[in-house]
Amino acid sequence: NAGVTQTPKFQVLKTGQSMTLQCAQDMNHNSMYWYRQDPGMGLRLIYYSASEGTTDKGEVPNGYNVSRLNKREFSLRLESAAPSQTSVYFCASRYPSGNEQFFGPGTRLTVL
Amino acid sequence: AQRVTQPEKLLSVFKGAPVELKCNYSYSGSPELFWYVQYSRQRLQLLLRHISRESIKGFTADLNKGETSFHLKKPFAQEEDSAMYYCALISGGTSYGKLTFGQGTILTVHP
Numbered sequence: 060n061a062g063v064t065q066t067p068k069f070q071v072l073k074t075g076q077s078m079t080l081q082c083a084q085d086m087n088h089n090s091m092y093w094y095r096q097d098p099g100m101g102l103r104l105i106y107y108s109a110s111e112g113t114t115d116k117g118e119v120p121n122g123y124n125v126s127r128l129n130k131r132e133f134s135l136r137l138e139s140a141a142p143s144q145t146s147v148y149f150c151a152s153r154y155p156s157g158n159e160q161f162f163g164p165g166t167r168l169t170v171l
Numbered sequence: 172a173q174r175v176t177q178p179e180k181l182l183s184v185f186k187g188a189p190v191e192l193k194c195n196y197s198y199s200g201s202p203e204l205f206w207y208v209q210y211s212r213q214r215l216q217l218l219l220r221h222i223s224r225e226s227i228k229g230f231t232a233d234l235n236k237g238e239t240s241f242h243l244k245k246p247f248a249q250e251e252d253s254a255m256y257y258c259a260l261i262s263g264g265t266s267y268g269k270l271t272f273g274q275g276t277i278l279t280v281h282p
Contacts, residue, residue, distance in 0.1 A: 063214075090267070092269075101273050104270070107269060115267075117269065118271075158261050160268070162214045
């Protein structure tokens, strides 16, 4: 099992450009999450999907959109990137009945 | 709203010394707390959870509801313990399982 995978690993954008971060899991988990990690701020929840077909806002959703394409995949889209979105983005998934979250390796995004 | 506070951004100890990483929380319900660890160039992974009352890699953490704390302790630190540590609280029940993280503590264990 690959667990949780994310693409790309690194990305540099110019202000105003758009991009989609991809996340997939092969553990048959229902719930999936997107976090951003910033120095001194810890990880903050951007969006989550409790199950296929549903998505909800987290703590910092502004400037982002998500799509739960199917049970395996949960993508995060930046429509018009801003320097404040420079961060490391983590995707995670969770067992249906458990509370442990499994994390992907992260995507390091820089917006110039 | 729930909040998790880790007061120390950086913590340095020598190998063999005891280490304690502090975590305080605020939550109106019955909390479920975790410690996650991120070693250099590795992904974030669960270290331990309070409901399991287990010891992982020599680390323990006790939930103190009176002091609203969940400090992580190890009696004898090892160099391989150097990592970023996050305390986290879960909310939303098992349906949503949203984690609220603290700011993180970078632990450095010197030889």
